[in-house]
Amino acid sequence: MDYGFSKEQEMIRKEMARFCKKELSREYVAWMDENVDFPPGELWEKFREIGIFQAYIPEEYGGEAISVLDSMISYEEICKASMSVALAVGASIGFGARFIGELGSKEQKEKYLPLLGEGKAKMxxxxxxxxxxxxxxxxxxxxxxxxxxxxxxxxxxxxxxxxxxxxxxxxxxxxxxxxxxxxxxxxxxxxxxxxxxxxxxxxxxxxxxxxxxxxxxxxxxxxxxxxxxxxxGGWYEMLTVLNPERIGCAVMGVGLMAAAYEDAFQYAQQRHAFGGPISRFQILQHYLADMYINLENARNLTYKAAWLCDQGKPYHLEATMAKLVASEGALHAGRFGAEIMGGYGICMEYPMQRYLRDAYQLQFSPISNEMSKNMLMQFQGLPKSWA
Ligand SMILES: Cc1cc2nc3c(=O)[nH]c(=O)nc-3n(C[C@H](O)[C@H](O)[C@H](O)COP(=O)(O)OP(=O)(O)OC[C@H]3O[C@@H](n4cnc5c(N)ncnc54)[C@H](O)[C@@H]3O)c2cc1C
CATH class of the missing domain: 2.40.110.10 (Butyryl-CoA Dehydrogenase, subunit A, domain 2)
Known part of the structure; x- marks a missing residue:
């Protein structure tokens, strides 16, 4: 077993982290959160320039067909900077390219995949x-x-x-x-x-x-x-296409959790009370430890699901667990991250309130955590508990 990223994967991660630091600064993300309902055209253009849309398109239609694992590695960095931007970019790729790439006719693929790859069609x-x-x-x-x-x-x-x-x-x-x-x-x-x-x-x-x-x-x-x-035949066709969506949503939770943990960790060392940093208080360390453990668990499950998907092995169980663990972990991280920051945790000046708000939607989208648990036990052979 090898749990590490390869050199190339580490490079993919670093490059996307560098891009996000420059183009998705905290100030810009906060501005978007208050002023726009979709990432502006100039940001879309920057993603287009780095070839993000092209990366997921099959080679015969002008793309690079990168693996699900590699795509999740770079996607985590976008999710960490802004879940909204990750959703906007991910919807076009995940829905557009996958539905047409998997189910489209030759004519549909020839017409739409290059457009998606060039970032010229949003879906x-x-x-x-x-x-x-x-x-x-x-x-x-x-x-x-x-x-x-x-x-x-x-x-x-x-x-x-x-x-x-x-x-x-x-x-x-x-x-x-x-x-x-x-x-x-x-x-x-x-x-x-x-x-x-x-x-x-x-x-x-x-x-x-x-x-x-x-x-x-x-x-x-x-x-x-x-x-x-x-x-x-759309129902069964759609189910096969939508499976990786859970991995994409799991990585959103991972990104949110990583951001909340890092912010809270840093804040706890800078903020002082009773003559020293609040990071020395054991209860706050326990909050951070729980966040750290949840992050590690969710990341492992998410990347395992992505890896299984790339190997052509069954991955629905892992993808469902990953989405569940990552979404719950993200909500916990936002909740306790805010706790560590006291009053500042809910102030618009800091992104912690956004992590907490954004984490809510992962609890039931694309599938609710209750339904995920129903399915997990059904996959394990227990009687179907709904319908
Ligand atoms: C922000 C956001 C973005 C979304 N984006 C898209 C999108 O792009 N495209 C799209 O098609 N959809 C999208 N959705 C829809 C999303 O997939 C649904 O919200 C989700 O499937 C839950 O459906 P519902 O909200 O109608 O809740 P309901 O289905 O009404 O569920 C209500 C509650 O009942 C529980 N429940 C229902 N059945 C069972 C059961 N058998 N056992 C136990 N508990 C159960 C649920 O877990 C939940 O707690 C989005 C939703 C949100 C909020």
């Missing part, structure tokens, strides 16, 4: 509906009907990350009403500027500079060739 994924996200099969009611050589979409989606800034929405709809939901879903590529689309902001406490929005589709017409994958 999001619209699955969740107002009636519920955990029980999405029971809730989904957005329909796509084939009429006169077009698909016509009607319905409503909610919490769709980055949809307001996207060029295309990967949208999951029912295409057959008289079959089981799992055998009646199809996936579509919907141009975001299509007539009949209305976007509604959802103000929330977390990830201010990457909004998740509501979308209404009212008789939205798209060409028949915008079906991705097979008609009515």
């Amino acid at each position: 999001c994924m619209a699955l969740t509906e107002p009636a519920g996200g955990t029980d999405i099969l029971g809730a989904i009611s957005t329909t796509a009907e084939e009429k006169e050589g077009r698909w016509v979409i009607n319905g409503e989606k909610v919490f769709i990350t980055g949809a307001h800034a996207s060029d295309y929405m990967i949208t999951i709809c029912r295409t057959q009403m008289d079959a089981k939901p799992s055998e009646s879903l199809s996936i579509f590529l919907v141009p975001s500027n299509s007539e009949g689309i209305t976007i509604t902001r959802i103000p929330k406490i977390s990830c201010h500079h990457c909004d998740s929005v509501g979308i209404t589709f009212s008789n939205v017409e798209i060409p028949t060739e915008n079906l991705i994958g097979t008609r009515n």
Whole structure:
């Protein structure tokens, strides 16, 4: 067993850390958090210049096809600097490149993968509906009907990350009403500027500079060739594509935890009370020790899941555990990081309050921690405890 990064991987990490230090300074991230609902174009351009989007595209479409493990190593640094930016960049790559790369036709791959690789097309994924996200099969009611050589979409989606800034929405709809939901879903590529689309902001406490929005589709017409994958086969196709999303979300928790731990560790040494640094108080050391242990655990699980994925081995168990441990660890780190900083922990002047706010959304997105535990025991052979 070798738990270390290779020289190349260490270089990837260092380069992204250097990039983030320069382009995602604390001041700039705080400014974005208060002023924008998506990373500005000039920042997108800088990510484009370092080839971040290209890195994930298959080589035959002009990309570098780097491994999931390598991508997570560089992604952790972005997550540490700003989870909102990581989400914005990750949604386009994780949803756009994966759905089209895995399920797209040759024509779709030729048309869209180079655009994604050049960072010229932003994509999001619209699955969740107002009636519920955990029980999405029971809730989904957005329909796509084939009429006169077009698909016509009607319905409503909610919490769709980055949809307001996207060029295309990967949208999951029912295409057959008289079959089981799992055998009646199809996936579509919907141009975001299509007539009949209305976007509604959802103000929330977390990830201010990457909004998740509501979308209404009212008789939205798209060409028949915008079906991705097979008609009515979308549910099972989508599940295979979405598995690595849990690894990506786990790494967000790891990045948040690392940032909160480092800030709290440093603060505890600088802040004085009763004639010395507060870092000498055992209870605060215990808070830090718990954060440090959670971070190590979450990182190990996350990188193990990424490694298994690259080896073509089953990784759903590890990815689910990683997301759970990392999201809970991130919330704990924000909570106790703020505790260590006293009143300053909740002041906008310091990023600790942002880590705490951002960590909340990882508890139930993309899958809730309760549902994750249901699944873990189902994977272990216990009876399915839901439905
Ligand atoms: C900020 C944010 C960004 C998001 N981005 C996207 C996106 O880009 N695209 C997209 O499609 N979706 C997105 N989502 C949706 C996300 O996937 C859902 O919020 C998630 O699936 C939970 O669904 P829900 O919020 O409807 O909660 P519900 O499903 O209503 O769950 C409510 C509670 O009931 C619990 N529960 C439900 N069923 C069970 C059960 N069987 N056993 C135990 N407990 C259960 C849940 O764990 C939870 O605690 C996002 C959500 C948020 C908040």
